[in-house]
Amino acid sequence: MKDTIESLLSRALEQLITDGLIETAVALQITRTKDAAHGDFTCNVAMMLAKQAGRPPREVAQAIVDVLPEDEGIEKVDIAGPGFINFFLAQENTLAIINDILEQGERFGTSHTAAGEKVQIEFVSANPTGPLHVGHGRGAAYGATVASLMRAVGYDVDCEYYVNDAGRQMNILAASVWLRYLELNGIAFDFPVNAYKGDYIYDIARGLQNEHKDTLVFPADEVFSDIPADEPQGGDKEAHIDALIERSKALLGENNYRLVFNAALQSILADIRQDLEEFGVIYDNWYSEQTLADRGLISKAIEQLQAAGHVVERNGALWFLSTKFGDEKDRVVIRDNGQATYFASDIAYHMDKFERGYQRLINIWGADHHGYVARVKAAIGALGENPDNLDILLVQFANLYRGGERVQMSTRSGSFVTLRELREEVGTDAARFFYVMRKCEQHMDFDLDLAKSQSNDNPVYYIQYAHARICSVMRQLNEKQLTHSIENGREHHGLLTEKHETELISKLDAYKDTMHKAAFNAEPHLLVHYLRELANLLHTYYNAHQFIIDDANLRDARLNLINATRQVLHNGLLLLGVSAPETM
RNA sequence: GCGCCCGUAGCUCAGUUGGAUAGAGUGUUGGCCUCCGAAGCCAAAGGUCGGUGGUUCGAAUCCACUCGGGCGCGCCA
Known part of the structure; x- marks a missing residue:
């Protein structure tokens, strides 16, 4: 039109x-x-x-x-x-939308606008050093919703989780597990302040004990002799934990160290994966950072940059000249000790993404990583790809409030609210909805008490209720031994002349545009607001008029209208990863 | 100090490729169930769109400056 x-x-x-x-x-x-x-x-x-x-x-x-x-x-x-x-x-013109919705059902609103373009969305990618907390939840809900929106408009989308299984943090994790295991075997010592302290570390250690009995135990004096003092003893906590990592490798030997390391990694990864699945967030691929090094992709990427003249040696380290590509300073890729930096892995990782055939990449990062954007784009440009084919969407952290007070979170200290806890207390629907209500660059206050309260303050119920209400009308119809003829209704859509009806029809007509805008701009909150407005019009209509009436022509026409509304509510909620219940 | 994000009703937030009287939820106040589900509806009240200046037919939206809040500026990950 x-x-x-x-x-x-x-x-x-x-x-x-x-x-x-x-x-x-x-x-x-x-x-x-x-x-x-x-x-x-x-x-x-x-x-x-x-x-x-x-x-x-x-x-x-x-x-x-x-x-x-x-x-x-x-x-x-x-x-x-x-x-x-x-x-x-003209009225006939606007009425056509009701037929379109009823005919297309679940497909209504979707399109092939994006023509099957291959896109990869990488999100969450939290270090596998502990359970996901509520801060990760926002990225998970946002990424999964953007993925379904993009699929709905015709993109060929893969979701990927980048597993940081290669860094120092992982070694700290392995050492933490081993030290807890020693404790379980009766070895007494002061647990390092810089080690991971969550209860889940004990769980993994207990698993080790069950499987390997005391074969990995060493006496305390062997473990702690000549280890630099920890912070409480006036030492350096970093030096303390690093020395303990080296000691654990030395005492356990390569094989047994890997055994502890892998037990920790696999346990936590399995937990994260299950957590996300229960949250309705499904990945197509879990990509290991370690395999980048194993397959030689890091050196390959650096060689490629070197061949193009974008790498120089300074002070014994290799520097990528990212300033030539818009970064504010050059960046080290190989340290003077010969080790590749995390950034070097990331260059290799992004190079590999393009080599796997993705035409467009989307990275969803926490906003604290914004300083990293320029250098990654610079690397992509230096490797001969178009940096514009990578969109980096920054998600602001959610500040948690409980009892009106800000909740401080720290993975290391173990004092966080896990995503699992949130899901169990709030429910997946409310949590998914709550996270995408706000546009992603907006700082968000997440009131745990409110989200957990299951009250009607939570807007997801308002939309679900509209859906359930329509289903209830149809049940009532059956109980009254009445039938709904879609065909007859179709011939009498012209009777839908009430203000409430024309407004509802006009809103239904706007669904496809809204959904597409949400998809192409990666702004799920647009769909959230639309659904709330649609639900409001339905509730208003419901309160103002009767659907189950004696006049069969008007009745069928009205039932067509509310069923079309039900379909759009259903389609929209599904895109958000929220259920559309028939009863509540 | 430099860079990025944010500042809109008491609170939480929409609205920014410049458009009509700046909207919603929540909270407050007052109404609506002999009627398909009251987790609903209706009404009232609530605003110097952080501030100043500029651009023009028109600015919450664009530009400059400025004030507040968050984050980032490692041979860490």
């Missing part, structure tokens, strides 16, 4: 050019109106042309309307306000 209006207006503008009123046409902006009093669509072109025409906007608008061709789909054209041209659609 928008296209029809656009072509009508273009023809009118050409006429005005011929008449000499204006010299050149401008790009037409035709938008849906916010207020039903302004019709269905509006165009501001008269105001844009006022200057070159040398006449007031309303006069220009009148001139346009005077030469606007007739169209049977348009009932009325008005000039309003400072010079808006408002279009009122």
Whole structure:
């Protein structure tokens, strides 16, 4: 319909050019109106042309309307306000949406606009050193929702989790598990302040004990002799834990150290994976950082940068000249001790993403990593790829509040609220919904008490309730031995002339546009707001009119309308990863 | 100090490729179940869109400056 209006207006503008009123046409902006009093669509072109025409906007608008061709789909054209041209659609035209929805069902709203472009979305990618906490939940919900939105408009999307299984943190984790295991075997010592202290470390240690009895035990004096003092004893906690890592490797030997290390990694990874699955977040691929080194991809990436002349040696280290590609300073890729930096892994990782055939990459990062964006894009440019094919979406952290007070979170100290806890107390639906209600770059206050309260304060219930209410009407219909003829309703959609009905129909008509905008801009919150507005119109309609009435023609028409509404609520909620219950 | 994000109703937030009287939830106040689910609806009240200046027919939206809050500026990951 928008296209029809656009072509009508273009023809009118050409006429005005011929008449000499204006010299050149401008790009037409035709938008849906916010207020039903302004019709269905509006165009501001008269105001844009006022200057070159040398006449007031309303006069220009009148001139346009005077030469606007007739169209049977348009009932009325008005000039309003400072010079808006408002279009009122003929009723038959707007009613078509009800049939479209009922015919297309779950497919309604989806399209092939993106033509199967191969996209990878990488998100969460939290270090596997402990359970996911509520901060990770936002990235998980956001990433999964963006993925389903993009699939719905025709992208070929893969979701990937990058497993940081190669760094120092992992060694600290392995050492933490081993030390807890020693404790379980009766060895007494002060647990390092810098080690991981969560209860889950004990669980993993207990698993080791069950499987390997005391074969990994060493006496305390062997473990702690000549180890630099920990912080409470006036030492350096970093040096203390690093020495303990080296000692554990030395005492256990390569094989047994890997055994402890892998037990910790596999246990935590399995936990994260299950946690996310229960949250409705499914990955196509779990990509190990360690395999980058194992397959030689890191050295390959650096060699490629070197061959292109983007790497130099300074002070015994290898530097990537990222400033040539817009970064604010050059970055080390190989340290003077010969070890690759985390950034070197990341370069190799992104190179591999493109080599796997993705045309477009989306990384969802916590906002604290924003300083990292420029260097990764620089690396992609230096490797000959287009940096614009990588979108890095930054998600602000959610600040947690409990009892009106900010909850401080730290993985190391073990004093965090896990995503699992949140899911169990709030439910997946509310949690998924709550996380994507706000646009991602917005700082978010997550009130745990409110989210856990299961009260009607939580907006997800409002939308689900609208869906359940419609289902309830259909159940009532059955109980009253009445039937619903979609066919008969279709022939009487013209009876839907109440204000509540035309507003609802107009909102249904806006679904596809809204959903596409949400998908192409990676803004799920647009869909959230739309669904709330749709639910509101349904509730208002419900309170104002009866659906189960004696007049079969009007009844069937109304039932078609609310069933179409139910379908759109269902489709939208599904995209958000939220269920659409028939009863609540 | 430099860079990025944010500042809109008491609170939590929409609205920013410049458009009509700046919207919603929540909270407060007052109404609506002999009627398909009251987890609902209706109404009232609540605003210098952080501030100042600029750009123009028109600015919450764009520009400059400025004030507040968050984050980042390692041969850490």
